Amino acid sequence: MNTIEMETDVLVVGGGTAGPMAAVKAKEANPKLRVMLLEKANVKRSGAISMGMDGLNNAVIPGHATPEQYTKEITIANDGIVNQKTVYAYANHSYKTIEQLDRWGVKFEKDETGDYAMRKVHHLGTYVLPMPEGHHMKKILYRQLKKARVEVVNRVVGTRILKDAEGKAAGLMGFDCRTGDFVVIRARAVILSCGAAGRLGLPASGYLFGTYENPTNAGDGYAMAYHAGAELANLECYQINPLIKDYNGPACAYVTGPFGGYTANSHGERFIECDYWSGQMMWEFYNELQSGKGPVFLKLDHLAEETISNIEVILHTNERPSRGRFHEGRGTDYRRKMVEMHISEIGFCSGHSASGVWVNEKAETTVPGLYAAGDMASVPHNYMLGAFTYGWFAGQNAAAFIAGSAAAAIDTTQIDAERARIAAPLGRSDGIPPNQLEYKLRRMVNDYLQPPKVTSKMLLAQERFDEVAEDLQRLVAANPHELMRALEVGHIYDCARMAAHASLFRTESRWGLYHYRADFPERNDAEWFTHCHLRKTADGAMESIKRPVEPYILPLDDEEKTAYQRLRIVKEAAIA
């Protein structure tokens, strides 16, 4: 195994959504800086938006919504456990980010007066802006990377953060998944933008890569931040999404809702007032799915031909364009049949829920010189636009951080240890192939960690995970590609342990289905109106701690507080 050494000033890890923005903004902040964008795939087509995106889900546009209103809505949707400063920082910058994307050539839907054609999907405010031509997103970002002269390194998988003698982030270690070379990159600031932990649970189909998230996003960023000593927030607030059954992509009620489509039960009846994804919405979805009126469907068959063909164009060319092929295979025509839905496997993703590496409003983690942005950073319900915005913050602030910091010495024993850890699976002639271990681990995640969460089941999960820890020492890889899968299993294992640990710590139920504990079914604000953080202690143990919710900058009134607890449609009681 060769060792490749590289050096840069700002290292951005992950070239999906937040990463390219971070790299471009770091370079803009100080054009003299060397900025490197590392990607385990290829930045041309990587991350959650490899095929583009069909709309903005959280656009705060003057005249349609205010940052204050948006911050309050996300506070409510997240059952109050929110660092409002981070959400407000996003909301205030949202329009500026949209204008930047617009100038770069991203096409948003506009009305006949040239104003953004906003749609209401959330329970209270109006934040959805369609992008019917959003399939070109990655091309636009790539052009900006080239223009800003960001150094792009593809097909290198990060595995651990390098730290200096003062405890600052000082680079990254990993390997090239094509050549198997060990890679050490020294940097003065590191930005993690590695996406969600999308390969935590196993999809109901049993196909390892049939996940909701792009399966390249295996939780690498969560694992790297954890081992670097950063605090992670609210991991028990899982991501669970309502999806097209088996296909496991979004049914896109956000897109179809404004056209008249909706989520229905098997009787074709609407059962939720609002299709915006929240823990409470998922709770109602789950209950309907399990009930005698289940399963759940996306209903479009009542719409006019013109509307349906319009919906088909948007949904079958953007984000997950193979969707049309899936429907065709099953003979599902929106005109005649409702689309069967199901719930996704569990994962971590702040983009949709609130489980992420903790960051403040400057995208700083608790490790100096280490930043996080996008799906893996803890700003709740941040979606694509939040990833761009926090990528922007991270790039700018990392550039400023460097100006005031000198490089400290690096203890090379961490490099030797990581080199040995990465090389191990290639050196074994027999053992467990990564795909088998991954299947078993993720199947156990489903068996023991999926809500409804049960204490004794989660304790059993921890026993099984200890056995998996031994199996990880027996992983065998025949080539660099299998080595990538082997190291990813290690990241999935770390995430699985964190999911169990965080879920056991919070002895109440909150966020609807995301953290429903069957043996602690009530919400307990007296004890648990608090953030829960998780970190690795100096002696290597996993620790959960409470962190108080900072005083709100935008207080809620009583009516607002419970808005997301009233999502189920209330039928008028029959007169006896």
Added chain:
Amino acid sequence: MTYATQRTTVPVTVDEEKCIAQKGCTVCVDVCPLDVLAIDLAKGKAYMQYDECWYCMPCEKDCPTGAVHVDIPYLLR
């Protein structure tokens, strides 16, 4: 330890008549997020080496000759 081989029907197929990998094209291999495609050097054609597909379609969309076709993986179909 012994390993069994298992036959799998793969979702990504390549029309070898249309594929121009022998001329040095590696577009589909380059854009795959999961890195599951490869070039068969003996044949000079692209093929799916690992059954780890997200059916996301950059390989098909970006292929300059329309040689690549993505099916939904059998287990999900």
